Amino acid sequence: MKIFPSSEYKQIIRYSLYWLVASTVIGLISGLASTLIFNCFDLATQVRTAYPWLIFFLPFVGLGIGFLFYRYGTPIERGTHLLIDEIHEPRSFIPKRMSPLIFFTAILTQFFGGSAGREAPAVQLSGALTDHIAQLLKVSKDNRKIFLISSIGSGFSAIFGLPLAGAIYGLEITALGSLRYSAVFPCFLSSIVAASVPEFFEILHPHRFYKIVSFPEFNFSVILSLIVAGLIFGLVARFFIVAIHTIGNLFAKYVTFVPFRPMLGGIMIMLLTLLVGHHHFNGLGISTIIASFQVPLPITDFLNKTLFTAITLGSGFKGGEITPLFFVGTTLGNALGQFLPLPLSLLAGLGLVSLFSGASKAPLTSIILAIELFGTSVSVYAVITCLLAYLFSGNCGLYCQRQYDYVCSAQCRCP
Secondary structure (H helix, E strand, O other): OOOOOHHHHHHHHHHHHHHHHHHHHHHHHHHHHHHHHHHHHHHHHHHHHHOHHHHHHHHHHHHHHHHHHHHHOOOHHHOHHHHHHHHHOOOOOOOOOHHHHHHHHHHHHHHOOOOOEOHHHHHHHHHHHHHHHHHHHOOOHHHHHHHHHHHHHHHHHHHHOOHHHHHHHHHHHOOOOOOOHHHHHHHHHHHHHHHHHHHHOOOOOHHHHOOOOOOOOOOHHHHHHHHHHHHHHHHHHHHHHHHHHHHHHHHHHHOOOOOHHHHHHHHHHHHHHHHHOOOOOOOOOHHHHHHHOOOOOOOOHHHHHHHHHHHHHHHOOOOEOHHHHHHHHHHHHHHHHOOOOOOHHHHHHHHHHHHHHHHHOOHHHHHHHHHHHHOHHHHHHHHHHHHHHHHHOOOOOOOOOOOOOOOOOOOOOOO
């Protein structure tokens, strides 16, 4: 046996060069798409904050969004699920109309006061554009799957500025029991490239303001508190998932004409906003997430945000679940910090990553996310709460739908 067989190393070099170029292209596409989404969402937030009366137009915007997806939405209304579908059961390339539809409807949802995140539009826009490139280049079926996996990871990486968590996220949520090792190198490389693009445009990611100020020494009281917090995080993650699915099912059952669903949802969000008397639960809620690390907040904030998000997404508005999930996690941690003998900022940070672990069914991503956000000091705390949240949120997650057997396990009980 040769120590350095030439044929083997030719294949390695060919593989490395191919994916070096392809991953760079994917990373640039995802980085530019996410930068565009980031800036547009920021502008929409500033305008909506300056003109709070825009909330009164949300029902009419909902009617327009509903009509667009009624006419042109099949199959792109499935969003991130469609990307995962095409990885595991390829049928056809992502429709070209997905890019403009997802982009504009997500911006409109944010502009007029819907409660949704920017990560899903970033991931979906990255995936759709990457798939168009794959179609133009006529890549093989197996390589197309890696293109899509890398686009999901790099989209997450760019919109949050977290390359390691982004790469693991792309691999983990598309693994479904079997990690595709051929995608590891492209996914990490594209995520690193994608995360550097917003930095080039001097994008300031809000996670730079998420600070855990102290870490208590481990003792029986601390471990017991972490176990209690982890269990509660898991149960609330389950509640968050059930709320979105249940409200979506109710709209589908009782509102038969699709365009009327987001219109009714817009009316409900408008009335709820008037009822609470402020706009803290509309949009992304970044300022509240940051405040969760600093000062005690009302203990019902996480419930209110869950309700706003479930109505927004369940009725048919477009946007992501993860940023609202971060809001729910940090405010829940903040509420627990007012009762448990742990620092407020620590529980806010653990709530952020633990609810993500439970709802997305991605515990490895969540632990890496915690370390990337808060440093290695948080690692043991995060392992305890993330794994407990993952276990006690049940078998069903954000990317679980009962019509897809390869996404839902036999034990899954999606609402």
